[in-house]
Amino acid sequence: MKKTIKLKSLISCIAIIFREKPFLASLEGVSYLGSAITTGFMPLVWAFVFQAIENYITGKKENSIIHAMILFLIVQLAEVLFRMIGRVPTRVFCYNEQLQMKLCKNIYLHATELPYEDFLNQEIYNSFARSNSSISRNLPMNLLNTFFQIPSLVLSLCVAIVTLGAFSRWLVLIAIVSLLPISIIQAIILNKTYDISKDLTPIKKATSYFYSLFTKPTAVAEFRTYGCEEYFKTSWEKSLDKENLIVKKHAAKSSLQSITGEAFKLLGFAVALIFSSIAVAAGSINLGVFGALLTAYNSMQTTSNQIVSSLLSINSTYLFYSDYESFLKKSICTIPVLCDKTIEEISFENVSYKYPHSSVYAIENLNLKLRFNESVAVVGENGSGKTTLCLLLLGLLQPTSGKVISTFSDGEKRENIILQRKIGTVFQDFVIYKLTLKENLLLANLHSQYESAVLEKTLQNLHFKDGETINLDETIGIEFGGVEYSGGERQKIALARAQLSKCNYIVMDEPTASLDPMMEFELLNNVLSTVENKGFLLITHRVGASRLANQIIVLKNGKLVERGSHDELINLHGEYANLFKMQAKWYIDNEE
Known part of the structure; x- marks a missing residue:
């Protein structure tokens, strides 16, 4: 060469x-x-x-x-x-x-x-x-x-x-x-x-x-x-x-x-x-x-x-x-210093996005306003664009076209920025690190001075290791002489980490996918009830959990097709109602 x-x-x-x-x-x-x-x-x-x-x-x-x-x-x-x-x-x-x-x-x-x-x-x-x-x-x-x-x-x-x-x-x-x-x-x-x-x-x-x-x-x-x-x-x-x-x-x-x-x-x-x-x-x-x-x-x-x-x-x-x-000359992303700024809302204005080497838009002509004092659920079938919406919201992906505008409490507006330490997140493919349990919990807020009792209480509220003593200094990972947690326990750690982030908004992308629907509903209800004065965005393919939110957004093929409360969307007899009836049928048939 x-x-x-x-x-x-x-x-x-x-x-x-x-x-x-x-x-x-x-x-x-x-x-x-x-x-x-x-x-x-x-x-x-x-x-x-x-x-x-x-x-x-x-x-x-x-x-x-x-x-x-x-x-x-x-x-x-x-x-x-x-x-x-x-x-x-x-x-x-x-x-x-x-x-x-x-x-x-x-x-x-x-x-x-x-x-x-x-x-x-x-x-x-x-x-x-x-x-x-x-x-x-x-x-x-x-x-x-x-x-x-x-x-x-x-x-x-x-x-x-x-x-x-x-x-x-x-x-x-x-x-x-x-x-x-x-x-x-x-x-x-x-x-x-x-x-x-x-x-x-x-x-x-x-x-x-x-x-x-x-x-x-x-x-x-x-x-x-x-x-x-x-x-x-x-x-x-x-x-x-x-x-x-x-x-x-x-x-x-x-x-x-x-x-x-x-x-x-x-x-x-x-x-x-x-x-x-x-x-x-x-x-x-x-x-x-x-x-x-x-x-x-x-x-x-x-x-x-x-x-x-x-x-x-x-x-x-x-x-x-x-x-x-x-490699060192590759362009880096700019992460703005937002200090104590509080986000009030994020608006999507004609936002479209398609992934590299793809000819299909994952999100297309999306117009949406999310206020940070509201609870919103995003539902849709696999591939409907739910996770892409989450990544655009956080600023991890930049729109192919359109704007994602963050509005702060002082009236300032910023376009297409990375919102670091402003939104608590539980990603679909979250990571539990080969560190101690305590270190995993504090990663979302490294400057915090949480007492061990607060960390333990947060985990207990999520029914983490019910009836067992929680060892915060326990190392995770068999290869390091530690322990391995089940899928459900790992998700609870990720949820606890988001709660401890001290952010006024939480985004959860399929946070309880490894749990059964009843346990999922109970756990999310418990999580959201303990998150005082915080809005949240819940991304899920299970419409049952979406009832925990005040507003529900329905995506299909990258487009916003419906928005409203659970009752409003059921009465529309549209995409959401079809998803709800289809999933409800699974449990009715099983009971019969």
Whole structure:
């Protein structure tokens, strides 16, 4: 996949590191520069050592071998010292881990600010997975190392070229030609690696999903009763095999290409060895120069290869880092600070909405006014637009057309805003978190100072664990050594959380779907009777529960078709009356 490398993005990647830990980042630079200098001068040191050995053998300047060994040891110790300096940030201060934590924090914080609608699109999950992958690869640190490494390698290469070129320019040319194939091959492999990583993202997600099912109690229960565990095991294996097959094919092809490149590199070294040996035999050079030439040639080959790899690595690193950067550039939603403002009503003016990738409107030309001191029920068949209405009301979805206007007690009006901490909610797919029971209750109002007795009383009013002691510090979740609550108990926790939110309006989307109708009616009646001076919007497909509200709204195919009290709608003999009679018949038939 071709992408244009942007210098600004590369600089921002490196700036992350210097901004967080400038001293540790500087140590990396000192380490690479020092190592490059010592490595670059090694061919000259070896030439001095070989010459000293030859002088010692021939009886000339016998003390020179001692000087040569001392010089060799000093250079080697310097190289070790510089490498140890480079390990201080990673080994002593665990900088890589700190940086990864910082980048992860950036991703997760940004994810919390994305519009709700983004999470209705598969691409957001793929983008999130790829950006996490870029962090796990520790790319900013790798890129910094590469930038430090390239100048250092260039310095080493210059020394090697000068040493080699002083004897023969042909050896320099041979080294360059022998490296061309492996350089081209590395470029192909690195670009292909990114493409494959991107293609593997949805496959890995599927593999992970199937694997996670084997440790979920609800899934395990169905496996045991339906006997379908083999199907999911096979599905997991197929997904894993598909993933491994792509990786293996890429690895096999890359290995073959790398071997071909290394063969050319080895062939070049063999030619240089033969060329230098002939020169020694002809007396053109002595043993010391011979050793220096081979060392310089090997250094030039190795350094040139590393420079090419580093340059290609910048491109590869940028491709992965661009996933992280592009995720952070996704537009966020604006959540207004409403402080102590009290909402009096919300109006829908010609509001229509259709979900991404859908051609059908979930809500169409809706005109509706909801006063926050009223109790309203929304009924309709599945797919009639009830939940969409709820999400539009809360500002989680923005209308495709029309306006959702919030009117506050001071007369101010706002259009299409997210109403955070202004409406207590019980969503249809509510979440009970793997925290303590007390923490779950307080999530709707984290700044509250509720006494434990108040929390317990709220739960008791909902008949939560009747006759049993309520342990607010009990952890929820077997995998954390806690307990698992039944579906009905979980719904009561969600209802209690909404009650404790201190909001003057409560929205409940199918809040008691897992309870039988009689218990549902009793529980909701109990909940609503304890909610003093609060209006509510109850979304339900059971018309019996709707009688708890003063006003009933009937939706059908995304349109408001009826509105009125229970008695008024029954007398209309329309959609509501049909739903009521149909559902009443279930219980009459059962009694008969």
